[in-house]
Amino acid sequence: MSSPSWGAERLRIGLTPVILADQVAFLSRWGRYLSIRIGIEVEFVARESYQSILDLLFSAQIDAAWICGYPFVRFEAELSLLGVPLYHGQPHYRAYLVRSKTRTPEVQGWADLKGRVLAYSDPLSNSGWLVAQAELAKAGVSTRELKRGFFTHGHRNVAEAVAARLAHAGSIDGYVWETMRAQSMPAVARTEVIWKSEPFGFPPLVVRKAQASPQVEALREALLRMCDDKVGRDLLASLNLTGFARGHASLYDSIRHQAQRVPGSGLEG
Amino acid sequence: MLRRLPYRVQIPLGLSLAVLLAAVLVTAITARAQAQNARRDTLSLLDRAVVLVIAQVRPLLVADDTWRVFSLLRDTAQLVPGADADRARLAILSPDGAVFAASDPVKLETGRQVLGEAWREQPLLSVLEVDHRKQLAMSDGSVVLIDPIRSEDGQILGFVFTEVEAAAFAPDWASLARTALIGILLAVTLLGPLGWWVGKRMARPVGRLVAVIERIGRDDPGVLRDDVPRTTDPELSRIGDAVEQLMGELDRRKAAEARALSAERLATVGKMTAAVAHEINNPLAGLLTATQTLRLHGSTEAIRLRTIDLLDRGLQQIRTTVAALLPQARTEDRPLEPGDLEDIVTLVKGTAEKQKIEIRYQVEVESALRVPSAPLRQVMLNLLLNALKAAGDSGMVSARLQADEARVRFYVSNSGPVLSVERFKCTLAAESGKDPRGFGLWVCQELASHLQGRFELDSLETQHTCLLFEVPNREAPESQS
Numbered sequence: 001m002s003s004p005s006w007g008a009e010r011l012r013i014g015l016t017p018v019i020l021a022d023q024v025a026f027l028s029r030w031g032r033y034l035s036i037r038i039g040i041e042v043e044f045v046a047r048e049s050y051q052s053i054l055d056l057l058f059s060a061q062i063d064a065a066w067i068c069g070y071p072f073v074r075f076e077a078e079l080s081l082l083g084v085p086l087y088h089g090q091p092h093y094r095a096y097l098v099r100s101k102t103r104t105p106e107v108q109g110w111a112d113l114k115g116r117v118l119a120y121s122d123p124l125s126n127s128g129w130l131v132a133q134a135e136l137a138k139a140g141v142s143t144r145e146l147k148r149g150f151f152t153h154g155h156r157n158v159a160e161a162v163a164a165r166l167a168h169a170g171s172i173d174g175y176v177w178e179t180m181r182a183q184s185m186p187a188v189a190r191t192e193v194i195w196k197s198e199p200f201g202f203p204p205l206v207v208r209k210a211q212a213s214p215q216v217e218a219l220r221e222a223l224l225r226m227c228d229d230k231v232g233r234d235l236l237a238s239l240n241l242t243g244f245a246r247g248h249a250s251l252y253d254s255i256r257h258q259a260q261r262v263p264g265s266g267l268e269g
Numbered sequence: 270m271l272r273r274l275p276y277r278v279q280i281p282l283g284l285s286l287a288v289l290l291a292a293v294l295v296t297a298i299t300a301r302a303q304a305q306n307a308r309r310d311t312l313s314l315l316d317r318a319v320v321l322v323i324a325q326v327r328p329l330l331v332a333d334d335t336w337r338v339f340s341l342l343r344d345t346a347q348l349v350p351g352a353d354a355d356r357a358r359l360a361i362l363s364p365d366g367a368v369f370a371a372s373d374p375v376k377l378e379t380g381r382q383v384l385g386e387a388w389r390e391q392p393l394l395s396v397l398e399v400d401h402r403k404q405l406a407m408s409d410g411s412v413v414l415i416d417p418i419r420s421e422d423g424q425i426l427g428f429v430f431t432e433v434e435a436a437a438f439a440p441d442w443a444s445l446a447r448t449a450l451i452g453i454l455l456a457v458t459l460l461g462p463l464g465w466w467v468g469k470r471m472a473r474p475v476g477r478l479v480a481v482i483e484r485i486g487r488d489d490p491g492v493l494r495d496d497v498p499r500t501t502d503p504e505l506s507r508i509g510d511a512v513e514q515l516m517g518e519l520d521r522r523k524a525a526e527a528r529a530l531s532a533e534r535l536a537t538v539g540k541m542t543a544a545v546a547h548e549i550n551n552p553l554a555g556l557l558t559a560t561q562t563l564r565l566h567g568s569t570e571a572i573r574l575r576t577i578d579l580l581d582r583g584l585q586q587i588r589t590t591v592a593a594l595l596p597q598a599r600t601e602d603r604p605l606e607p608g609d610l611e612d613i614v615t616l617v618k619g620t621a622e623k624q625k626i627e628i629r630y631q632v633e634v635e636s637a638l639r640v641p642s643a644p645l646r647q648v649m650l651n652l653l654l655n656a657l658k659a660a661g662d663s664g665m666v667s668a669r670l671q672a673d674e675a676r677v678r679f680y681v682s683n684s685g686p687v688l689s690v691e692r693f694k695c696t697l698a699a700e701s702g703k704d705p706r707g708f709g710l711w712v713c714q715e716l717a718s719h720l721q722g723r724f725e726l727d728s729l730e731t732q733h734t735c736l737l738f739e740v741p742n743r744e745a746p747e748s749q750s
Contacts, residue, residue, distance in 0.1 A: 117379045119336070147380040150335035157336055166339050166374040 017154035050124035084247030095127030201251035281468025292456030304440035351437025410435025555616025589643035651709035
């Protein structure tokens with residue numbers, strides 16, 4: 001993820017499993033693209049867990065982070081929006097419940113998960129944990145009634161776990177699952193969606209509050225204008241996105257309200 | 270079939286076949302050994318895989334991280350023989366014996382109780398019984414290993430459950446066969462031609478020896494000796510020495526044959542000289558008697574003319590005999606006449622009178638005689654002289670000349686001891702080589718053969734010895750002269 005060396009000053013952006021961030025060549029191209037437009041070297045830092053990226057952000061080891069809407073609302077007092085990706089032109093996405101493709105599927109919905117194994121993505125993921133907690137509660141299934149629930153440290157791994165039948169079902173980011181399907185990943189072919197959530201605010205890019213600086217503003221502008229040139233559009237297409245918007249904290253009201261209803265979410269009222 | 274091939278092809282071909290056979294045997298033995306080691310190797314590999322899993326899985330179990338345990342098992346299972354064919358699987362069991370995560374979640378689903386439950390219709394050990402590694406041989410031939418995972422302070426964190434189906438222990442015959450085939454092909458491709466080349470090189474002196482032996486008798490032995498291959502091989506050296514010895518023996522034999530031929534020629538010349546002397550000497554006694562008669566009774570006209578005529582015929586016989594021995598001197602011979610027998614009897618009469626032997630003779634000629642007179646007179650004279658010799662003193666000799674249209678026969682019998690057929694044949698054989706005095710009978714035999722007749726003991730006569738000389742009543746063959 002190195003870029004042309006323009007000196008010691010550089011911008012570091014943290015990535016979480018909200019995107020398929022393990023494509024080194026793509027991140028290198030994206031970093032070079034942003035570096036040219038900002039005039040400062042841009043570097044991506046990927047971690048498996050949301051918490052790790054938040055720790056880096058709060059300790060000022062990175063300048064910006066692409067996190068989920070749930071940690072944004074949870075740490076809203078310390079974070080401000082840098083930009084919100086547009087998926088099919090909208091700053092929204094959905095959470096999916098997926099199951100293994102079998103001839104006699106055992107799981108038809110959340111209520112069938114009693115006594116079964118459920119795979120989550122990350123404890124700070126909206127679609128990969130918070131939604132599952134809310135829907136299980138709605139279905140009257142206590143997490144203690146699951147045979148087992150475990151985190152896979154990424155939405156992609158949720159699909160892998162369900163495809164291998166390590167878990168009967170998995171709670172996954174709909175955008176990630178669709179992007180995997182678009183890239184014809186084998187795990188998606190062995191899973192199927194049995195439930196989709198209401199639209200939520202798309203996982204945003206955030207910076208620390210009171211971190212306003214010319215470089216951060218330049219980064220925001222570069223992101224917002226990616227859809228204006230062909231290279232930017234190609235990069236967005238690789239991300240299965242259509243652009244970036246400034247966004248507003250109200251986009252995440254539904255997540256906020258949901259978190260307030262889930263015990264242990266950190267926002268419960 | 271191999272034995273029908275030339276030796277110099279047999280050796281390289283045999284060597285090549287030996288190489289091929291060795292390659293096949295080595296490959297077969299190697300394959301067999303590999304097959305026998307397959308189970309041990311599989312268990313050994315399993316052991317290492319389990320050790321690796323235990324070392325890696327401890328922190329993951331402590332962190333209750335199912336996904337990472339699954340990832341570890343999925344990757345480690347690739348090391349286990351048979352996992353790719355779904356014949357082996359690994360699982361981490363929680364301390365209560367249920368599946369925490371497995372490399373094959375379809376067969377070992379997450380959360381399933383394993384320890385203390387039936388597995389492949391066979392009860393497994395309970396959690397408390399697994400205090401160290403347990404290896405279970407299942408009834409279907411599969412092997413189950415259960416290893417406890419302990420924390421540093423000895424607390425059970427879980428178990429590694431490893432199962433390998435019986436088929437995974439079976440040798441991969443297809444792979445072994447493929448390897449064997451490659452080995453054999455390499456041996457045939459590389460060692461086969463090498464074996465052929467070495468064999469050809471080994472057999473080359475043999476080929477050269479064969480070529481030398483084939484030329485023995487045709488080429489100069491000196492040249493052949495130079496062509497005998499010189500080799501350090503003791504066996505081939507012995508063969509080469511034997512060939513050279515053979516050539517030496519042949520040389521010596523050839524020289525001996527030449528010497529023997531020369532000696533035989535000399536003997537033949539001597540024999541012929543003796544025969545000529547004998548044939549000339551035979552009528553000489555009669556002719557001398559005739560000259561004596563002429564000297565005593567030459568005043569009588571009739572006796573003188575008859576004696577001179579006798580002398581003339583006797584001398585003519587000698588001349589004809591000599592001419593027959595000299596191919597360059599062709600002499601016309603007259604046909605035999607009935608009076609020739611009387612002539613011959615007159616010639617031997619002197620000898621007979623000395624021994625007081627009575628000679629009786631009889632002429633029975635029914636047809637014109639066409640046989641040449643010289644050989645017949647010679648035969649009659651020889652046989653009469655032999656009969657006189659055999660009859661002994663005061664004996665009796667009978668002669669009979671018989672002729673018809675087809676044949677001319679001359680019988681001579683004597684009153685001496687009876688001669689058996691065997692004795693007659695022995696006499697003939699002895700006379701042919703060793704007895705110079707008895708050339709008469711041998712000459713008769715030769716003349717009978719030449720005139721396409723026969724000379725033998727008359728089998729009808731049993732009281733006396735009677736010899737029969739019989740020839741066709743026709744002119745002598747052209748070659749007589």
